[in-house]
Amino acid sequence: xxxxxxDYFAGKTIMLTGGTGFxxxxxxxxxxxxxxxxxxxxxLIRPKAxxxxxxxxxxxxxxxxLFDRLKKTQPNFDKKLIPISCxxxxxxxxxxxxxxxxxQEEVHVVFHSAATIRFDEKLKLSLELNVGTCxxxxxxxxxxxxxxVYEHVSTAYAHCDKQHIEEIFYxxxxxxxxxxxxxxWMTDDMVNNxxxxxxxxxxxxxxFTKAIAEHKIMELGKGLPICIIRxxxxxxxxxxxxxxxxxxxxxxxxxxxxxxxxxxNTMIGDKDVVFDLNPVDFVVxxxxxxxxxxxxxxxxxxxxxxxxxxxxxxxxxxQMTTIxxxxxxxxxxxxxxxxxxxxxxxQPLFEYRFAIGSRIPCYLMDLYLRFIxxxxxxxxxxxxxxxxxxxxxxxxxNDWVWTNHNSATIQAALSESDKKTYFMDVAExxxxxxxxQWCIGTKQYILxxxxxxxPAAKRHLRMLRNFRWAFNTLLLVxxxxxxxARSELARNLWxxxxxxxxxxxxxxxxxxxx
Numbered sequence: 268x269x270x271x272x273x274d275y276f277a278g279k280t281i282m283l284t285g286g287t288g289f290x291x292x293x294x295x296x297x298x299x300x301x302x303x304x305x306x307x308x309x310x311l312i313r314p315k316a317x318x319x320x321x322x323x324x325x326x327x328x329x330x331x332x333l334f335d336r337l338k339k340t341q342p343n344f345d346k347k348l349i350p351i352s353c354x355x356x357x358x359x360x361x362x363x364x365x366x367x368x369x370x371q372e373e374v375h376v377v378f379h380s381a382a383t384i385r386f387d388e389k390l391k392l393s394l395e396l397n398v399g400t401c402x403x404x405x406x407x408x409x410x411x412x413x414x415x416v417y418e419h420v421s422t423a424y425a426h427c428d429k430q431h432i433e434e435i436f437y438x439x440x441x442x443x444x445x446x447x448x449x450x451x452w453m454t455d456d457m458v459n460n461x462x463x464x465x466x467x468x469x470x471x472x473x474x475f476t477k478a479i480a481e482h483k484i485m486e487l488g489k490g491l492p493i494c495i496i497r498x499x500x501x502x503x504x505x506x507x508x509x510x511x512x513x514x515x516x517x518x519x520x521x522x523x524x525x526x527x528x529x530x531x532n533t534m535i536g537d538k539d540v541v542f543d544l545n546p547v548d549f550v551v552x553x554x555x556x557x558x559x560x561x562x563x564x565x566x567x568x569x570x571x572x573x574x575x576x577x578x579x580x581x582x583x584x585x586q587m588t589t590i591x592x593x594x595x596x597x598x599x600x601x602x603x604x605x606x607x608x609x610x611x612x613x614q615p616l617f618e619y620r621f622a623i624g625s626r627i628p629c630y631l632m633d634l635y636l637r638f639i640x641x642x643x644x645x646x647x648x649x650x651x652x653x654x655x656x657x658x659x660x661x662x663x664x665n666d667w668v669w670t671n672h673n674s675a676t677i678q679a680a681l682s683e684s685d686k687k688t689y690f691m692d693v694a695e696x697x698x699x700x701x702x703x704q705w706c707i708g709t710k711q712y713i714l715x716x717x718x719x720x721x722p723a724a725k726r727h728l729r730m731l732r733n734f735r736w737a738f739n740t741l742l743l744v745x746x747x748x749x750x751x752a753r754s755e756l757a758r759n760l761w762x763x764x765x766x767x768x769x770x771x772x773x774x775x776x777x778x779x780x781x
Contacts, residue, residue: 270301272559272685277304279415282374284355284404285381286310287327289515290420290501293551294378295328296508299344300337301688302555309370311353311360311381320350332712336508355381355400360407371410376558379404380420384517386471386658390462391450397476398447398483405487416492416562418554419484423499423543423575423669424662425477428468433670434571439482440467440475470661485569494561498550498574499669500662503705505546505696511708512547519544519587521655524709527594529604529731530629531652533620536610536663538585543577543667546701550574552689556677572677575669576693584610584663586698593706598724600716603628603645605731612664617656625649 276298285291286308298305312320328334329345337344351370354361362370383396401419408417426437446465450458462472469475484493502520503513513520525531536542553574561570576582587608594606604624611617626649633643678691710716716724 269682270684270688271563271682272556272689273302273304275559275562276302276376278306279375280306280309280373280413281376281378282309282311282351282370283378283380284311284400285379285420287312287323288380289513289517290380290498290547290550290554291378292327292331292333292514293504293512293547294380294554295348296333296337297548297551298555299341299347300508303341305347307347307349309349309351309374311351311355313354313361314352320352324348324350331514333508333512333514355403356395358403360400360403367407370407372412374411375413375415376562377404377408377411377414377417378420378554378558379418382420382477384473386473387654388472389455389459390465390472390475391453391455391458393472393476394447394450394479397473398443398480401480401483402487405484405491408488408491414492416494416558417488418558418561419480419493419495420554421481421495421497422474422477423497423573424474424667425481425497427470427474427661427665427667430666431668431670432573434573434673436481436485436569436571437478440469440478441465443479443483446479471658481571488569492561492565493569494557494566495569495571496550496554496557496574497572498553499543499545499576501547501550502544502701503546503708504548505701505704507548507552507690511704511711513705513708513712516713518659520705520709520713522652522659523590523706524599524713525648525652526590526608527599527602527606527706527709529602529606530625530648531621531656532604532607532624533609533611533617534656534663535612535614535617535660536584537612538583538588538610540584540664540666541577541581542584542587542663543575543669544582544698545574545576546696549576549691549693552691553674553677556681556685556689556691560677560680570673572673573669573671574674575671576696577667578669578671580693580696580698582698586702589699589702590706593703595728597703597707597710597718597721598728599710599714600720600724600727602724602727602731603632605728605735610663621653621656625652 281298283291283295286295295308310320310324312323314320315323318326324345328348334344351362351366359367379401381400383393408414423432426432429437466472466475469478481495484495500518502518503511516524522531522534553572557572588610591606591608598606611620629645629649632645636643636645674691678686681689711718
């Protein structure tokens with residue numbers, strides 16, 4: 268089938284930062300599978316955990332289930348993956364002179380997706396990774412002799428201090444050069460103390476530094492074929508290369524698992540608020556087609572693309588409560604409590620429910636672990652979940668409106684075959700089915716649990732249910748012994764209530780037989 272996108276990428280050399288990240292891996296798989304004539308990928312990878320970049324390629328790509336479909340058609344696909352050892356926070360990205368020269372001579376397309384996505388990252392490190400890296404890459408891009416497109420991955424929430432976010436550049440949230448100079452000589456403690464004042468109305472250092480990065484790219488990228496994509500909250504794959512693939516605990520995935528395991532049963536959020544979710548395969552399809560469109564149209568100004576789903580198919584916070592039903596049907600192994608999910612905007616109510624449903628059980632579990640000689644860990648998990656819930660509450664209690672006309676233009680520009688290959692019609696997403704696929708993905712690909720063990724996991728949930736009923740019965744008996752049996756007024760009220768109850772039952776029992 269005719270594919271202008273595949274034709275464009277044929278023979279191209281691509282450079283990618285963040286290739287071992289969630290979006291990066293899906294991007295590599297999609298391009299290699301759907302643009303099989305691409306020449307090669309230069310992957311900027313840092314050594315990690317005693318593994319050099321080549322070993323990381325084997326682990327993160329060759330041995331990853333995400334690439335199983337690709338292996339059937341291109342068993343030697345990894346030959347096109349060329350690791351480039353780098354350290355993004357070092358001068359010149361930590362590149363050797365030889366590697367830098369190769370990139371300058373050969374690269375046609377750059378995808379920059381590397382970033383720290385931790386919302387609570389220290390400002391100094393967040394600036395180094397999310398802004399400083401962009402400055403170094405801009406310098407490298409200006410020296411690339413064959414560069415046809417440079418795509419920067421930002422976030423739809425970079426300007427979340429505005430309620431209506433358009434596909435335009437906004438003024439930076441701070442004087443960028445003065446900020447970078449000041450932070451460079453300040454100690455970590457000094458920077459941490461003034462961070463709340465610096466980020467102002469931004470909810471965290473992530474959105475703050477992403478907004479700054481956009482400004483610096485526009486400022487320093489003059490003359491370069493740049494485009495910027497702003498994805499919203501990225502979730503598991505919807506259907507490509509197969510449904511439900513997810514490999515990290517970032518964003519909602521960690522909370523989904525915490526709910527399925529029974530670590531948490533209440534979160535802070537307004538159930539009617541729109542929570543803009545984006546399947547990762549939608550994001551990657553847009554990344555690829557934006558790069559193609561930028562290269563062939565050569566726009567005179569930097570185009571921005573809000574990669575969002577809410578304008579056409581909004582997903583609301585309250586829809587996430589269905590994950591408890593999903594985890595009852597497809598339970599996780601060794602759950603602490605039966606899955607339950609609810610949202611509230613009442614902070615004291617959340618604290619109460621979290622204490623009863625998570626913190627106290629976690630303390631009891633840690634006492635048990637200490638008793639049997641194992642390392643306690645449950646309270647630590649509970650504290651981590653508290654931080655995650657409070658970090659995400661800004662996004663589960665506020666609404667935004669995004670303009671995405673540029674994104675619609677890309678879809679209209681595709682050929683009929685490419686519209687099928689790089690599907691971007693979010694109206695097709697059934698959120699209930701998608702959430703179920705996502706939850707199954709957390710079980711299979713993050714926790715590595717066996718789907719054949721589901722009957723045993725269901726028996727475990729029934730045991731937890733029976734234990735809860737027995738515990739509640741014991742509490743009722745204790746309540747009776749301590750209060751009702753010692754109070755004549757309480758006994759009279761008890762007898763009145765039970766008498767009315769049995770009369771009610773007998774009345775409807777007789778009525779139903781007539």
